[in-house]
Amino acid sequence: MKSTDRLARFGDRLSLPLIAAPMFLVSGIDLVAAACSSGVIGSFPTVNCRTTEQLGDWLGEINRRIAAYEQASGRRAAPWCPNLIVHRSNARLADDLKLLLQHRPEVVITSVGSPQPVIAPLHDVGAMVLADVASIRHAERAAAAGVDGLVLLTAGAGGQTGWLNPFAFVRAVRQFFDGVIVLAGGISDGVALRAAMTLGCDLGYMGTKFIATEESxxxxxxxxxxxxxxxxDILLTKAFTGLQTNMLRPSIVAAGLDPDDLPERGGIDIGKDIDVGAREDRPKRWRDIWSAGHSTSGIGGVVPIAELVAKTTAEFRSAA
Incomplete structure (x- = not known):
């Protein structure tokens, strides 16, 4: 099935071919509901919820807000989209997946591991499965596993990022994959999103600019x-996670560290994410040391999501 066929089920509900990227500790109920109501696919990592029970609460509230928007406006909202960490280190994967199957999401993004174990159950409830990949080899494996789409993490994406040039990456993947391609990395406005469509993508990821919104x-x-x-001000380093990660240099300085004198790979004594047992006097990655992508250059202020989407939509149309 071609990518256009896969997107047909909800394409007329999108004001832009765009996903508000799932961001750890950033994407929450307000962001997702506002993005969907603005015609953009609103995604979030399920691990942003501390428990599976809280995840159920989130989904209930997101659906209530979207239903209220649709009733008031007479328009259908864009889909909400959970992001599942499918790595074996995610002890909640089975429980989160079971809950999601009950809520029947239209789109699901898988990250950090093979999507194969979750594809069949998600397809059974009608979900389109996207897998994020950072190399040709991983793209080939995910395609062979049967995903509907690939999120290509390219140089310039915030957080744990890819390293390939987006032009080369997209064109290489299009040689063997006719499913949905989502470009992640450096999409800062509607002109860049239009360029991604010309390149052969079906959707774009925008993360960094959604961090600087009122709803994040x-x-x-x-x-x-x-x-x-x-x-x-974006520094690519392995010092905090052991993987290539784009971090904000000023946040590293604010944490009392020298961004020009960091260990090569995961050697910093910091609190791991938001672990309860971490020493309180140590900066925590993601909580105190913040990530961003190259598109931070396009941020002029903190705005409501509706305003960001409207501006991006005007830019996208003008670039046609």
Whole structure:
């Protein structure tokens, strides 16, 4: 099935061919509901919820808000989209998946591992499965497993990122994959999104600019830092996660570390994410040391999601 056929089920509900990227500790109920109501696929990592029970609460509230929007506006909202971490380290995977199957999502993104174990049950409830990949080899494996689409993590994406040039990556994948392709990395406005469509993509990921919105869960200092920063302030390092990760240099400085003198790979004594047992006097990655992509250069202020989407839509149309 071609990518256009796969997207036909909800394509007329999108104001833009765009996904508000799932971001750890940033994407929450307000962001997802506002994105969907604005005609953009709103995604979030299920692990942003502390428990599977809380995940159920989130899904219930997101659906209530979307239903209220649809009733008031007379228009259908874009789909909400959970992001499942399918790596064996996610002890909640089975429980989260069971809950999602009850809620019958239209789209699901899988990350950090093979999507194969979750594809069949998600397809059984009608979900379109996208897998994020950062190399040709991983793209080939995910395609062979039967995913409906691939999220190509390219150089410039925030957080744990890819390293391939987006032009080369997309064109290489299009040689063997006719499913949905989503470009992640450096999409800062509607012109860049239009370029991604010309390149052969079906959807784009936009993450960094959604951090600097009124609805995101990000710390106010984080949002302010993004407004002041440019792409020159993004540092690609393995020091905090052991994997290539794009981080904000000013947040590293604020944590009392020298961004130009970091260990090569995962050697910093920091609190791991938001672990309860972490020493309180240590900065925590993601909580205190923040990530962003190259598109931080396009952030001029903290705005409502509706305003961000409207501006991006105008840019996208003007670039046709």
């Amino acid at each position: 869960l990000a710390d106010l200092r984080y949002k302010a830092m993004l407004v002041e920063a440019s792409a020159d």
